[in-house]
Amino acid sequence: MRKFEFRLAKVREFRHAVEEQMKAEWQEVQRRVAEAEDILKRQNHQLHCTKTEPATSLIDLKNREAVIQKLWDDISAQEAIIAIIQHDEEEARLAWLESKKEAKALDALYDQARAEYDLSVVRHEQAELDEWSTMRRKAA
Numbered sequence: 001m002r003k004f005e006f007r008l009a010k011v012r013e014f015r016h017a018v019e020e021q022m023k024a025e026w027q028e029v030q031r032r033v034a035e036a037e038d039i040l041k042r043q044n045h046q047l048h049c050t051k052t053e054p055a056t057s058l059i060d061l062k063n064r065e066a067v068i069q070k071l072w073d074d075i076s077a078q079e080a081i082i083a084i085i086q087h088d089e090e091e092a093r094l095a096w097l098e099s100k101k102e103a104k105a106l107d108a109l110y111d112q113a114r115a116e117y118d119l120s121v122v123r124h125e126q127a128e129l130d131e132w133s134t135m136r137r138k139a140a
Contacts, residue, residue, distance in 0.1 A: 001120075001121060001124050004113075004114060004117045006109075006110050006113050006114070007113075008106060008109060008110070009110075011106060012103070012106040012107070012109075012110055015099065015102050015103040015106050016103050018099045018102075018103070019096070019099040019100050019102075019103045021099075022092070022095050022096035022098075022099040022100075023096050023100075025092050025095070025096070026089070026092040026093050026095070026096045029085065029088050029089040029092045030089055032085050032088075032089075033082065033085050033086055033089050036078065036081055036082045036085055037082060039078055040075065040078045040079065040082060043071060043074055043075050043078060044075065046071060047068065047071040047072070047075065050064060050067050050068055050071060051068060
């Protein structure tokens with residue numbers, strides 16, 4: 001009996017490769033989100049520190065207010081960046097889940113084909129044993 005060959009083996013390998021690639025892309029976007037959130041955290045900390053430092057003169061007060069306004073602008077921009085990256089993350093996650101589903105479907109087809117092959121092997125072996133025992137009885 002010939003050995004088991006899954007006719008969609010190359011497609012299955014390709015789907016698994018695509019799944020791994022999509023997972024890596026999703027993880028990269030997750031890293032970018034974490035990085036952007038870390039920047040936002042530092043900006044908020046800097047804003048808090050700037051707000052709490054005392055002003056010694058009117059010029060210091062004016063400069064501090066300008067710095068605070070700039071930090072607010074930077075924080076707003078960073079929040080917008082985070083929203084965009086989070087949207088990208090969700091798209092990457094959905095793409096990975098879809099590729100995972102496609103790979104899983106091919107795995108199910110593989111398992112089914114393998115089970116059918118194994119059953120045919122058992123039947124073939126049983127038929128050979130039956131034939132052998134019939135031949136042995138005739139010889140005796």
